[in-house]
Amino acid sequence: MAQDNGHNLDRDRFGAMLQLMHRIRAFEEAAIAAQKDGLVLGAIHPSIGQEAVAAGICANLDRNDLLLSTHRGHGHTLAKGADPLAMMRELFGRAGGTCGGKGGSMHIADFGVGMLGANGVVGANIPIATGAAHGLKLQGSDRIVTCIFGDGAINRGPFLEGLNWARVFDLPVLFVCEDNGFSATTRTREMTGGGGAGARAESLGIPAVAVDGNDLVAVDAAARAAIADIRTGKGPVLMHCRTYRITGHTAVDPATYRPASEVAAQRENCPIARLESALRLAGMADGDLARAHGEAAREMTDIAAQARDTDWPAPEAAYTDVQDMGDPRERAF
């Protein structure tokens, strides 16, 4: 239905969001290609098909607002404003990576733009995000925190503990369940009792809104409303965004546990294509649409090439950033 309003769309705003979605996808496509070339060193979890969540949420955040993400966090990180070159360098384990090559894809973070980290532990960022909001509130800040997690994460205890905490302390947190239907290779619904993320949030006293996560315009509208509420001090809100993971769990997972027909149908439901249709309806020219795609692809191919030409971190950096006290080098001898 939000789509029906296509002809009323603000072309500048949504054009920029289309561009961002293209950039996210192009970044991940470049990363997947680079992994085949042995350049990406560890596992990566692509968010291809899920870009509208990242773009629609982050468009409504200020740079100063904070964001915490998941193991599938490239899109969120880019949408929050991180430098894709630094990100690609991180995936390649190079100097100048967002984390100096120490973290890799699953620990990507850019505190400079308020992106407080992916996390390798499912659900672990829910309490941390809640605490970040707690910290902001204690300091009288008007910034808010957004915490994105997957549908699988709602079956971990920290989901309950974190949401309850956010309600009890009336914290400014937007919880976003990015529901792609899968917990790695398992269909989440088979492992989930009851009505899912929204029902659980409501049982904890947190208002919940469900949205088609492949409809950028809908995600944007819901995020705007939720964030406005949070900014007026109403406490936490949960958004449940239904989407689909087009790739396997990791870039190398063939995902044979789901029928090809299902994936094909979901490809038709691509959030980028859907936004393109809406923008076309709103009068955006085909040439402009194509340009957005082309530019993004070029940018990320370029970036991958630059990342490839970047130095490795100095081995001695392994001993820094551990802690102030004590000599981390201390071996037995």
Next chain:
Amino acid sequence: MAQDNGHNLDRDRFGAMLQLMHRIRAFEEAAIAAQKDGLVLGAIHPSIGQEAVAAGICANLDRNDLLLSTHRGHGHTLAKGADPLAMMRELFGRAGGTCGGKGGSMHIADFGVGMLGANGVVGANIPIATGAAHGLKLQGSDRIVTCIFGDGAINRGPFLEGLNWARVFDLPVLFVCEDNGFSATTRTREMTGGGGAGARAESLGIPAVAVDGNDLVAVDAAARAAIADIRTGKGPVLMHCRTYRITGHTAVDPATYRPASEVAAQRENCPIARLESALRLAGMADGDLARAHGEAAREMTDIAAQARDTDWPAPEAAYTDVQDMGDPRERAF
């Protein structure tokens, strides 16, 4: 309202339950007195005022059914059929205690009557109980599991994980939230978002029923209905029993954090007195009512005296029941 049917009460059945409630109270009163004399060695968490939950639930369990409890578990353990002398010996740290003196009040257990343990960690028994039900189901057993926990426990992650699990695997578990309003010295409602235990259970797909936990007749009726459903294979049910903790959190907590008027009002709401009224209405003689009380008090005073005269466990028992492999005695030298 269940109380209104007082004159229809089955005097034998509820007379026995009255007797049980008296015995629970008398056991704890004897334990508190013994603690003042230095005979009970560790902390004890009395359930005075909460006896209707233990009695009303366990009256509907078979001896073969399993029960898991909390740190406040004397009443549940007695109601499941454990020998009070063995229990008192355990509190006194003596030989012949239910756990041979190794556990004490917070780890009281009697596997012989299906009582799989109190637990010193809030909420920890929820996954264990769920797993016990999982084990029974795998073995094709028709026994069920009851898991009692406090209102504070619903803020721990294992509550969500355990209930979700029980729903996903359709396990025969009765979850009982024994809500005495307090999490140690904190009012639970101030630390709890949303509608509490029942709302959370329902959000996980588990039917919930709320009951006045000081109304033995009501607890009994609700437990009977819930357990009947569970026995027919409908999966887990949650009962939310509202009650009140007349003593402090432990026997030595003066509980000055609550107004005396509140405690006085709650004393009026005593589940034993309420059942006595109902039984009086049903025609039970005052003499019989008094006898039930007197017998229970005598039984437990006696038991405390016997426990006091019991030997200490042999010190070498410290090294048994650890594990089959390896010498637990192994010190550095």
Next chain:
Amino acid sequence: MATDTYLNAGRRAVIEEMQRDGSVWALGEDLGRGGVFGQYKGLQEMFGTSRIADTPISEACIMGAAVGAAMTGTRPIVEMRFSDFALCAVDELVNQAAKARFMFGGQMRVPMVVREPIGMWRSSAAQHSQSLEAWYAHIPGLVVVTPSTPADNLGLLKSAIRNDDPVVYLEHKNLWVLEGDLPDGEHLVPLGEAAIARAGDAVTIVTWSAMRHVCLIAAETLSAQGVEVEVIDLRTLWPWDRDTVFGSVQRTGRLLVVQESVSVAGFGAEIAASVAEALHHDLKAPVRRLGAPRIPIAYAPALEDRARVSQESIIDAVRGLIAPRTAA
């Protein structure tokens, strides 16, 4: 005798024990699709969804449910995916599983096996690379096993499943693909017995898990140079095989402990300290440990390698131990 991988050896152990004993079952995330590494491949087809159970992402409940299921007479095999995620279930393992038999005065036992893949696996970074065997060795009530070869993974996992107490079973991710001979018939390796992976008289190297193989390579190099080291693979860390270790050190007079995990407060300290206490007067040189520095494990290879014990560092350490003593 067939050649197969460490991964398939573990898989075979599970199959054999599940066929032998109907009370054995496995639970964990994604087991129906074979588990993260394929250790459970095809098992759900063989044994059904009840005995090879897919679970929610609920590590605390996976572990806690296993405790309850073990108390009621089944023998669960818990799959933790990466040992790092077992940190979401420590209360359940350490406060519950390990202590229940004792706390309840021996009224029952908790026969369960907790499989936790450990170790560095290229560029897995800080939350997917840890080896915390020292923690478990410190906890009364737990048995701790670290298989290093396909045959041992077969024989030790079978023994672990038959054990009546909780066993923390730490397979090494880098070893999944390792090939080796597997005996054809029933193959049980008793818990608590070390293996002498290589005999020698110059230095006793005590190691476990993947480091066994690095030590053996170093030993070959040393052998070519005329130094014959004895390599002892502990296999079980609790209870560890004091007799084999002490016997060897009594012969060689020299001990090097090699571990992948952080050296500080690592299990190597237990071995080194025990030998120093018991065999001080037999030692021809100080005991010595090699392990990781006290740093989290990084993603970039050059950094990650700083946390690795190399063949070279083992060779250097052995040379140091046999060098004539110079003034301090």
Next chain:
Amino acid sequence: MATDTYLNAGRRAVIEEMQRDGSVWALGEDLGRGGVFGQYKGLQEMFGTSRIADTPISEACIMGAAVGAAMTGTRPIVEMRFSDFALCAVDELVNQAAKARFMFGGQMRVPMVVREPIGMWRSSAAQHSQSLEAWYAHIPGLVVVTPSTPADNLGLLKSAIRNDDPVVYLEHKNLWVLEGDLPDGEHLVPLGEAAIARAGDAVTIVTWSAMRHVCLIAAETLSAQGVEVEVIDLRTLWPWDRDTVFGSVQRTGRLLVVQESVSVAGFGAEIAASVAEALHHDLKAPVRRLGAPRIPIAYAPALEDRARVSQESIIDAVRGLIAPRTAA
């Protein structure tokens, strides 16, 4: 100079640091009523409900929220009540707090103090008595502190609160009532420095936490018999004060490590192994550890005592170390 308890010393440390630095706050269950032991008594009245925050019974979230709050510029003091309950929050401490600074390449720090009361406290049984300092010492990124006197609890807790990395701060439950002198003005004890609790030349005893006091009593008895032992209280386990320990052992030639915790894979193994490695040739006797057997802690006193290191066993061990060597 005033006399006060270990408990009040900790309370004073919190008050002074909260007054000095508005970003310091405390969170945990029941803090508004003073905490389980009264360590926070009156603090909510002084600082309000925001800075002395009561929390739900949600250990994982208490710890995790502290990590997030520390990342955003506050300095949380986490109260875990009993160290045993911290086992419900291990992912948050070990995978998150300890590693964040490193994993994220030093983009920020996680200044937080985790107070975890440890130790045996008569008849508290297996889930309320543990001492797992060895675990934390093994984890890169954590500082580990074990105060043993009122003055140290004041000075170390203040230093811990000022530290920019996560500090695991292990107060001993049996020491709450211990009285001692507290300096009047600002009193900071630097992290990483041991205290020589008693000088001596016969044997170096290295210990920490409540065992310091048991060692000192044993030392008096030994002194009356003409044996002067040196008692070193490590105070900080990571980083531990190698210089003080090594300097002492170089003088005495004998080391006894005394710990309350389970000896197997305990922190004492690290000390004993380190001394054996570095000072083998200075040793006049083998290094030696005393600690608890590998059993859970029981409720009944006679059983519980089997897990206790006694004054007598310390005296025996010292005598063993100074006895002339007899044939093995």
